Each structure stands twice: as C-alpha cells, then as structure tokens.
Amino acid sequence: MAFISVKNLRKVYKIGNEKVYALKKIDLDIERGEICCILGTSGSGKSTLLNMLAGLEKPTRGDIFINGTNVAKLSEKKLARFRQENTGFIFQSYNLISQFNALENVGMPLMFKGMPRSKRDKISAKMLKLVGLGSRMKHRPNQMSGGQQQRVGIARAFVAKPNVVFADEPTGNLDTKTTDEVMRLMVRMCRKYNITLILVTHDLEIAGYSDRIVHIIDGEITSIEKNESVYSPEDDEKKESGPDNNTENSEVSEQ
C-alpha cells in the first residue's frame, strides 16, 4: 500500500433536505516524500479532501490510510496522538497564537507532546534559524509581516519532523514575490527531511512546485498529471554559485 491511500472517499453535507456532494468518489495514492498538489476551482472540494486527509472531518464513506492507520476511524484521543506523531499543518491565515512569541509558537506541537521547555526551545530556535527568522524569536505575531508569520507557521509544521504536512492555500494571503519565497522554503524543508507535502491551491503557478498535480472538479478527480519541470532546491544552489543570486539571499535572511 502506498504511504497515503484514499479509497472510495465520499463526503456529503446535508443542508435541510438538500444534499451537497462535496466529494463524490475519490481514490488516490501518494508516496512518501512526494509533494502532491490538489488543484481546482473554488468550491470543487479541495479543502474538504484535505481536511479529511488530516482527520479534521469524518468522511461520509470510505477510508483514508496514512502510514497504515485508517484516519477516518480514529477516536478523538487517538487522533491527537496520531497528529502529534505524523502530521503538520500550514494554514492560509497562519493561525499563530497571538500571545505567544515566534519561538513559543513554533514549539507548540512539541509542547503538546510533553517535551520539556528547554529542549523544545532549542529545537524551535534551530527551526526558526532554518526559515531565516533567527533574530525574530521573541517577536509576537503582530510584530511580523505576513510572509514572516507564514515562515513561523512553516517552522511550526515541520518542527516535530512529521511524516506528512498539509497546507491549505498557504500563500493565499501573500504577494507574488513572498509566495515564491514561501513555496521554495516549504519544498526545501520537505526535501531535507523527506516529508510528504499535500498542498491545496487554485493557482497553477504554485502547482508548479509539486511533483504531481491532482485536478479536482466538483468533488471528482478528473486527471492526475506528473510535473516534469519541478522546482528543486539544487537549482537554487546552482544559481547561488552563479553571478546573480540577489533573490536568494532575501529568502534565507529575514526581511
């Protein structure tokens, strides 16, 4: 079985007597370390699929296996443990806790695992340096730009070295330039730790960062397309050695 395997998945919302088929019948396999993009127009059911993959919602029918566990059948308690061990989440609106500073926000998944403060602060600090926010550790979310906040969000998603990271429109609130930087950062992190990334977007440009693009229309997969010209961090390294690498520095160092 593939690392992630979705079988016969259906989600129906009932509103009064009316039934909304958000997902009709989804079958999908994703390999470990793969960056998979779910692409579709608004209302096509992308978010619904992602939420179900992440176990935030229960499907009406069907199974979702992640690393051998049927997420659709887990109890609340087991789900929490499963999330601690397997998943990270990147939100469109960052969702940092406003009264925590960057370091504390990044350390949240480790805190829920029960890791002592000193240990998780060390790991979180390393993670923040990795996303280029080494000097913003004590900053609160409202003292940072959107791009910086999303970097903190990325650091938080990867800090516990999960098997899979889910991201729902992670760049939806960012401008084009920052979008590029954030996307590159996410891809680099995934490659570095061999983490599976499932990315939801309606933007073809962003889909270009993934290995595979799953097209979804009205709750059905219409086609799955392999991305040949996928972005690779090595491209950057090559560029770095070249003459014009100005854009690169801005990604690693914080703005």
Place this chain on the structure above:
Amino acid sequence: MKIYDMLIICLRNLWRRKGRTLLTVIGVVIGSCAVIVMISLGLGMNKAMDSMLSSWGDLTAVTIFNGNGSGMMFVTDDSHYSGNSNKEKPPLNDDALEMLKNIDHVSYVIPKITLSNEMVTLCSGRSDRYRLGWGEIYGVDFSMLEKMGYEIEEGAIPNEHNYKESIIYGNEITYNFRDTKKHGNASMTAKQQLPDGSFTKPFVEPVGGDFKIGINNTKKPNEDGSYPYGGRGYEYKLTGAAVLKQDPNWETPYSIFIDIDLAKEIIESYNRLNGVKKAKAPEYSQVKIVCENIDSVDAVQKAVEDMGFTASSMAQVRSQMQGELGVIQMILGGLAAISLLVAAISITNTMIMSIYERTREIGIMKVLGCFIGNIRLLFLMEAGMIGLLGGIIGTIISYIISFIMNTFAGSAFAQILGFGGDGGEVSIIPIWLVLLALGFSTVIGLISGYYPANRAVKISALEAIKNE
C-alpha cells in the same frame, strides 16, 4: 503536555484579560469573605456561649439534686431541670452512688451533703462570740477536693487523719461571721481592700482558728427565732485548715466544707436530737457526676434520669442555646452562600466568554495535536485559579475584617448578639477555616469551570480552518 506548561498558559490567559479576571475574582473575594466572616462570627458566638455557660457551671458535669423530702435546703444553680417528676425517686445513698459510678463515660462522682443553717450553728471564739450569719456547710469527700478543681489560697488540704477535725472556707464566707457581743454595723465586717493592698480581716481565723459546729434543737426555738444548739454530744470541734481560691464557676466563695463522713455523723446526731425518724441510710443532698467529655454528657444524663433521678447539666442548656444559635448561623451562612453562588455563576460566565473568544485557538491546538484532556484541564485550571485567587484575597480581607470587628466593634457586636462583652473575640478564624475556605473557593471555581471546559473540548478542529 506538562503541567508546568499548562500553568503558564493558564496564567497568561488570565493575565491577557486582566480586567475581566479581576472582576470575576472580586466576585469570589466577596463570596469567600462573606462565608469566612459569617462562620467566624458563628465560632465566636459558640465560644462566647461556652464561656458564658462554663461561668455558670462545669460543662462536663451532670448534677443530681435530691428531691426526697429530707427537709434539707440547698441552693440551686440556674440550671435547667428535667426528668420525670411523677416517678418515685430512689434514695440517693451509697448504693445509688455505686450505680452512678458504673454508668459509661462517667469519670467520677462527687457526693455532697448540705447542712443548712437550720440544722447547725457554726461559731468560733470564746463563748461562741462569733457566729456564722448565713452560709451553707457542705460535706464533701476531702480526698476529692483537688479533683473538684478547688485550689488553695491559704493553708493546706488537711492530712487524711485530720479530715474530721478540719474545716475549709471559701474566700468570702468568713466575712459572714457576726460578733454576737455587738450590735448593728459593728457586729459585721465587710471585705474591703485597704490602701496598702491587703484586705480587712474577718473576725475569725480561717486558717488555724478554732471552730465549733453545734447541732440545733429545732423543737424549742429561741425568742429571736434562732435555735439553741450544742451541748454534750452535740458539738464538734474543728480547726480551720484552708481558704479556697475563687473558682471560675463561683461555687466556692460562699461555701464551707467539712468532710463527708463528719457531715453524715452530724445528720445522724441531728435526727437523734430532733427525733427525726430516719431508719434508712443517710442520703446525699447532691451528687455531681463528672463525665469524660462534653459529648458524653447527654448520654450520662439520660442514664441518670432513667434511674429515676432528677438531673441537670449545662450540656442541656448548651445544646438548646446551640440550636438557637444554629438558626442564626444558618441564616447568616445562607446569605454568604448566596453571594458565593453569584460568584460561581460569574466564573462560569467569564469562562464561557473566554472560550467564545478562543474558539479558533482551541481549534488550532487540536490541529496541532493537543489532547482534549489537556484542553479540558487548561480551562478547569483557569476557573480553579480564579476561585483560589479569590479565596486567598478573601481570606486576607476576612482577617482584616475580623481584626477590625474584634478590636473596635467587639462590645457593640456582643450586645447585639446578646452576649456579655467580656472582652472575648466576636470573630474567630482558625486555620482550618482558612484551609476550608481556600479549598472551597477552588472547588467552586472547578465546578463553575466544568461546563465551560466541556464546551471547549467539543469545539471542532475545523474552527482553525474557517476564515473569519
């Protein structure tokens, strides 16, 4: 999640909404203050009542007064009487004494025989110049004097061999001796303090002086209403042995004590002289039964009454008064409880508001893998902390209120509550009350937080995804 982390988050959240937290805490402060102060007043009342009662008599004692027409008079306490008066009363003699001793929880029994002024004349000095005007002579077991709690002011408890030749005085009664050779004021002495601090001397010498008890001949009264007394075989010579300190129950100052065996002999002589037919063994006029503790008094009294005696005890008065105080305390406590209830509701309200504000945060926590148990605990902690904080501040303020009441309003309160302002505390806050209040306010917080915490737990992880 570590408890330490939860505590930090909990404190931060409380701090984040300082104003609201403060207002909620104030509610608890008022509630816990009300409870502590009311209970402390109740404790103060109970203590005042106990000290008032013990000034009337020993709280652990049950006293039997002999009602069988022995013709003896005795002074009674203000005690409450009970018992079935229709019943034939058994004789209060040595056999009865033995039975009383065997009742459960009885420490010891102290029989007393009363020799009234009518029966005997007590005098001193050459040709009986100084005569006791008024005062009762009690026959008690001299070996029990210390057990009875009597303390010596002057002299010493007589030696066992001298029991029958000794007499012991209360510290006021000696001033009741009159000089029969004089008239009017000159025939009396009053106890007065002299400028040098000492007291005026009575006519007689209570320690070392010689005394005489003469049996009265009641068949032939003198012209002035007194009786002729004494004569061969009807006189007992005694030596003053000691003066007793005034006891807290005010039993001793106006009492005179002789040994119980001597008192029995005197009664027999009296009966012989006056032709009273008394074939039965001599009876005691009073028996004091001392119980092991206050709580056993009721049972002992019941047992004594079942034997047919008329018994009285302070415990009876005490429980009656306690009942009345209990009603007052319940009303006060009820008022306090209402304010605590209001505080509890306001904690719940605060917590619900706080959860409403933090819906998204809770969703995020769930998505990031926080256990629902931890989320519940986090909110319970917050509510409990509000309660504890309120309890701590409430305790401090209660101490201040209590101090103010005890210092400034003591006598005023005592008057309102109907207790003599004897300088006692109106409000008492023992350590157990503090611990109880802290525990209680924390528990109130936890209970108030229970429903909101469960609501928090039910918030869906999807809340984190929703765009506002």
